[in-house]
Amino acid sequence: MNISKEILQEIALTRDEYDLIVSKLKRQPSKVELGMFGALWSEHCGYKHSKLLLELFPTKGEYVQVGAGSENAGVIDIGDDMSVVFKMESHNHPSAVEPFQGAATGVGGIIRDILAMGARPIALLNSLRFGPLNEPRNRFLYERVISGISAYGNCTGIPDVGGEVNFDESYSGNPLVNAMCIGLLEKGNLVRATTGEPGSLFVLVGAPTGRDGIHGASGLASRTFSDDREMRPTVQVGDPFLEKVLIEACLEVARTGLLEGMQDLGAAGLTSSVVEIAERGKTGFNLDVSRVPRREEGMNAYEVMLSESQERMLLVIRPENLNQVTEILSRWDLGSSVIGESTIDGIARILDGEEEVAAAPVSTLTEAPRYRPPSSRPSYLEQIQREAVPEQPDITQANQLLLKMIGSPNIASRHSIYRQYDHEVQTNTVIKPGLADAAVLRLRNSDKGLAIATDGNGRYTYLDPYAGGAIAVAEACRNVACSGAKPVAITDCLNFGSPENPEIYYQLENAIKGAAEACRIFGIPVVSGNVSLYNETKKDAIHPTPIIGAVGILDKVEDCLSSDFKNPGDDIFLLGSEKLFGASAALSGSEYLAYIYQMTIGRPEVDLEAELKLQKLLAELAKEHLVNSAHDCSEGGLAIAIAEMSILGKLGVDLNFEVSGRWDAALFGENQSQVVVSAAPEKGDEILATAAKFEVPILRIGIVGGNRFLLKDIIDLPTGELTRQYMDGLQLSHL
Numbered sequence: 001m002n003i004s005k006e007i008l009q010e011i012a013l014t015r016d017e018y019d020l021i022v023s024k025l026k027r028q029p030s031k032v033e034l035g036m037f038g039a040l041w042s043e044h045c046g047y048k049h050s051k052l053l054l055e056l057f058p059t060k061g062e063y064v065q066v067g068a069g070s071e072n073a074g075v076i077d078i079g080d081d082m083s084v085v086f087k088m089e090s091h092n093h094p095s096a097v098e099p100f101q102g103a104a105t106g107v108g109g110i111i112r113d114i115l116a117m118g119a120r121p122i123a124l125l126n127s128l129r130f131g132p133l134n135e136p137r138n139r140f141l142y143e144r145v146i147s148g149i150s151a152y153g154n155c156t157g158i159p160d161v162g163g164e165v166n167f168d169e170s171y172s173g174n175p176l177v178n179a180m181c182i183g184l185l186e187k188g189n190l191v192r193a194t195t196g197e198p199g200s201l202f203v204l205v206g207a208p209t210g211r212d213g214i215h216g217a218s219g220l221a222s223r224t225f226s227d228d229r230e231m232r233p234t235v236q237v238g239d240p241f242l243e244k245v246l247i248e249a250c251l252e253v254a255r256t257g258l259l260e261g262m263q264d265l266g267a268a269g270l271t272s273s274v275v276e277i278a279e280r281g282k283t284g285f286n287l288d289v290s291r292v293p294r295r296e297e298g299m300n301a302y303e304v305m306l307s308e309s310q311e312r313m314l315l316v317i318r319p320e321n322l323n324q325v326t327e328i329l330s331r332w333d334l335g336s337s338v339i340g341e342s343t344i345d346g347i348a349r350i351l352d353g354e355e356e357v358a359a360a361p362v363s364t365l366t367e368a369p370r371y372r373p374p375s376s377r378p379s380y381l382e383q384i385q386r387e388a389v390p391e392q393p394d395i396t397q398a399n400q401l402l403l404k405m406i407g408s409p410n411i412a413s414r415h416s417i418y419r420q421y422d423h424e425v426q427t428n429t430v431i432k433p434g435l436a437d438a439a440v441l442r443l444r445n446s447d448k449g450l451a452i453a454t455d456g457n458g459r460y461t462y463l464d465p466y467a468g469g470a471i472a473v474a475e476a477c478r479n480v481a482c483s484g485a486k487p488v489a490i491t492d493c494l495n496f497g498s499p500e501n502p503e504i505y506y507q508l509e510n511a512i513k514g515a516a517e518a519c520r521i522f523g524i525p526v527v528s529g530n531v532s533l534y535n536e537t538k539k540d541a542i543h544p545t546p547i548i549g550a551v552g553i554l555d556k557v558e559d560c561l562s563s564d565f566k567n568p569g570d571d572i573f574l575l576g577s578e579k580l581f582g583a584s585a586a587l588s589g590s591e592y593l594a595y596i597y598q599m600t601i602g603r604p605e606v607d608l609e610a611e612l613k614l615q616k617l618l619a620e621l622a623k624e625h626l627v628n629s630a631h632d633c634s635e636g637g638l639a640i641a642i643a644e645m646s647i648l649g650k651l652g653v654d655l656n657f658e659v660s661g662r663w664d665a666a667l668f669g670e671n672q673s674q675v676v677v678s679a680a681p682e683k684g685d686e687i688l689a690t691a692a693k694f695e696v697p698i699l700r701i702g703i704v705g706g707n708r709f710l711l712k713d714i715i716d717l718p719t720g721e722l723t724r725q726y727m728d729g730l731q732l733s734h735l
Contacts (some may be wrong), residue, residue: 002028010215011038017369024364029244029400032302032350032358036365039268039306040217040275043533046368048529049499053509056516060524063553064486065190070280072193072264073183074117074527075718076489078533078553080446081187082721085119088127088180088454088491088533088549094150095177098235102681103177105238106309109344110181111156112264112313113248114308118191118254119183123427123441124153126163126179127340127454127493131172133409133730138167141175143501151181155240156247160421160438160546161429161452167409168594170458170543174535178493180454180549183445188255196260196279202274203322204289205329206246206265206312208295213237213308242311249332250313258325261316268516269307270503273314274340275348278362284347287340289357301352316342342493353693375509376502382462382575387601389584389593392662401596403725405668406643408595411636412729426629426658435648436562437479437632441516449557451485453550455634458543459589465507467604469514469546471672475634476548477522481615483676484561484622485552491580492529492548497541499533507544515546521608522615559622563631565649565678568705570628572653573687574638576614578697582662586669606672610696614673616696621709626683626690639667640716641676642702655702663714678704713723 003018011034013021021029021037029037039045047054059067066075073087091106107124114121126149128205136459153160158181192333212470213236239365253259261281271288277286301327315336317325324337324639329336343349348360348365393401405411430449431440438453455476461468477487492515497504513612519526535542587593588602621627629649633641646653659666679687684700691698709717 002537007419011035012036012042017041020369021089021734025360029182032305032414032518035302035359036271036358036663039271040365041368044267045183047531048368049228049371049373049533050508051370053371053512055619056512057526058516058519059525059527060490061523064141064525064527068526068528070314072113074489074491075117075190076187076527076551080448080450082443082446083185083190084450084551085114085117085183085185086181086491086549086551087113088493088547089113089497089530090493091177091531092177092495093177094172094235094273095145097143100148101235101237104144104152105236106177107149107152107237108240108243108310109266110179111158111243112266114181115250116181116191116193116262116264116545117183117185118189118262120251121158121181121183121247122428123439124158124160124179125439125452125454125549127168127456127504128163128165129171129176129458129545131169132168135172144328145175145177146417146420150261152238154422156244157185157425159429161423161441162433162452165347165414165417166458168458168543170540172539174542175539176495176542178547180491182450182452190476191254191259191262193263193277193280194261195277195283195285197321197342198237198283198342198728200342201319201322201338202258203315203317203325204292204312204336204339205336206307207239207242208293209243209304209307209309210295211299211303211307214303214306217616229528232672235545236308236310238310239662244438245332245334246311246313249329249334251330253315253325258313258317258321260318263314263315264627266477267308267310269305270303273366275362277316278342278413278462279337279615281342281364282350284343284345284600285340286343286349286351288353290353291337293337301350301357305350312430313665373499373505374502377506378503384601385603388568389587389601390597392664397662399717402643402715402717405592405595405636405640405722406722407725407729407732408591409730411590411640413727414730415727416730426667430557430560431483431562437482440483440557440560442557447556449554449560451552451560452556453479453484454547455479456545456547458545459547459600459640460602461511461544463589464603465510465544466605468544469511470518470608471604471606472546472548473515473518474606474608474672476550476682477524477615478611480550480552480560481618482632483552485553486555486619487524487550487615489525489527490550492526492546494531495535495542495545495547497532497536504541511544523659561622561627561630562581563629563645563667564646565645565651565704566628567680568651569681570678570704570705571681571684571700571701573677573679574698574699574701575617575677575691577699579664580657580665580697581660582666582669584665586660586665588596590668591672592637592668600667611673613694613696614675617691617696618675620689620690620694621677626687627677627679630675630677631675637668638674643709643722645676646719647726651704652701652706652708652719653704653710657699657701
């Protein structure tokens with residue numbers, strides 16, 4: 001067909017895909033139609049290389065009200081006439097190009113996904129990845145991304161309550177910015193993204209439309225940074241103050257019951273918004289772009305349909321309700337325009353005044369091809385999985401190594417990040433950032449609480465994609481369990497390189513299989529999520545990084561646990577082990593090997609059945625008030641977990657366990673399914689009995705108290721020295 005390679009590249013369609021479009025339409029598409037197909041068939045909107053794999057995830061469960069793929073976000077019913085709405089999405093590519101606005105509009109977009117369900121957004125989390133901060137470009141990206149997140153979240157009055165950040169060379173120049181939002185929905189207020197009956201009106205509300213973000217979905221988020229094309233015009237610009245007004249106005253309209261449907265304008269703007277609701281409503285539509293308010297002169301239909309200008313929502317209402325709805329919007333000083341209506345014919349018809357510029361079946365626009373590319377086990381795996389770890393250092397270096405490890409950028413305190421976030425606005429934050437493995441929120445007019453956490457480890461997935469996917473689910477759910485909550489559902493954000501590379505597709509395929517297996521064993525469904533592919537620069541692909549956002553329920557919010565040691569004299573227990581044996585395998589993918597030896601080697605493992613027992617035990621210990629604190633052993637292993645609990649509680653420890661095998665593996669190895677808890681001495685026998693009931697191994701390993709970190713004749717350090725290193729580590733990594 002007569003179309004240039006440059007045009008196809010601009011809209012991220014292949015020649016074969018263009019020919020398929022022509023075959024389906026039985027004619028060549030118009031320019032506007034071609035732009036719409038490019039957006040809707042993009043990786044970002046169409047999930048061409050991942051949809052078949054995503055079908056492996058379990059999506060149904062006891063609490064699921066709206067599952068994955070059917071709406072803007074997942075919904076779980078938590079009782080007391082309340083539902084929780086949540087989702088995670090990426091804004092990686094925009095943040096690599098323009099980090100402040102890329103991160104800010106990522107937050108704005110995920111907020112509107114929650115709002116589109118009729119829910120009030122009550123909390124934000126994030127999961128971030130950057131290259132080493134001693135490189136100026138990485139430091140610039142890091143500082144501007146954090147500023148963008150804080151500026152947008154703080155201005156909208158939604159608390160940023162948790163998250164995580166990690167640094168690795170593989171993310172240099174290609175940061176990961178994954179944003180998660182939680183919303184609360186009262187019974188009967190759920191809004192669907194649908195067109196309603198034919199004849200329903202489409203009302204566009206919010207910001208006027210500009211040229212920002214054109215080709216954001218089809219270009220920026222659906223190809224690699226493989227050349228020097230200027231991408232900055234594809235990054236959107238946000239207005240958080242307008243977003244705040246939009247939230248309140250849309251929620252007021254939703255409470256009236258006058259909405260047939262509601263949809264945000266995110267990736268691909270009007271194109272994805274109207275076509276997706278028409279697909280769900282099984283209708284067609286007429287849309288007149290000349291009615292769309294614009295902030296720039298001379299915009300054509302193509303630009304209006306593909307603009308990703310922020311802070312816009314599409315409301316679907318019956319004609320008889322129009323005056324009442326526009327009156328509410330006017331009270332909030334929001335402009336609104338009727339730009340179209342649903343039809344019975346199933347055709348997506350775009351008009352520009354009297355001129356018809358596009359007319360294609362909705363079903364054709366939404367039927368993006370699905371690919372299962374070739375998959376081959378990465379050639380690097382054989383060597384790095386078998387490579388021997390270095391000889392253990394002399395035990396006299398234990399003090400020095402613990403101090404160095406506690407200051408690692410991947411372990412040190414994140415207070416320099418979260419102090420920029422308002423995490424107490426709305427006054428529902430029970431446990432503040434940095435004090436626990438999960439954020440905990442109270443729910444007004446209920447005894448219940450929510451525990452929320454994000455987690456994922458790119459090194460693990462790089463070393464073994466299947467295990468890495470499973471461990472991501474296990475760690476996120478374990479973090480929630482360490483707060484005393486029962487994990488009930490997850491969302492995900494799957495960050496990978498180009499799926500057209502057989503080795504990258506192998507990583508994606510096996511990480512999803514591993515995560516799906518963990519979900520099945522835990523009985524936890526995936527209710528929403530996002531896939532971000534083509535995360536590559538000229539240098540290489542990022543480490544495959546599946547990020548999991550877990551949500552758990554506390555029947556009584558006062559039963560929640562934090563990580564800090566509470567009382568001198570409390571006993572310290574290690575759940576998940578009857579002895580401490582330092583096996584080299586425990587160092588696989590560890591921060592210890594990466595930070596001390598600059599090595600990423602080994603093969604991480606996880607016992608999912610043992611993990612499930614541990615999580616159930618933690619909920620029981622919290623419910624029965626048997627333990628005072630809990631913290632999982634993750635980056636840095638057992639020694640780091642105990643040191644963090646000591647630092648947070650401003651209390652020392654006297655550890656008395658025996659170490660056999662490698663002492664460094666026992667202290668810094670990252671064995672999965674291990675948690676440190678502290679408890680009053682009189683609770684010890686009951687804790688041991690409860691652990692036995694759940695078939696979880698347990699070991700009493702020390703006592704809380706004093707002002708030193710003591711481990712027999714191996715480690716002797718003042719807690720103040722550990723604290724200084726922990727608090728300053730992230731800032732020092734800039735130098």
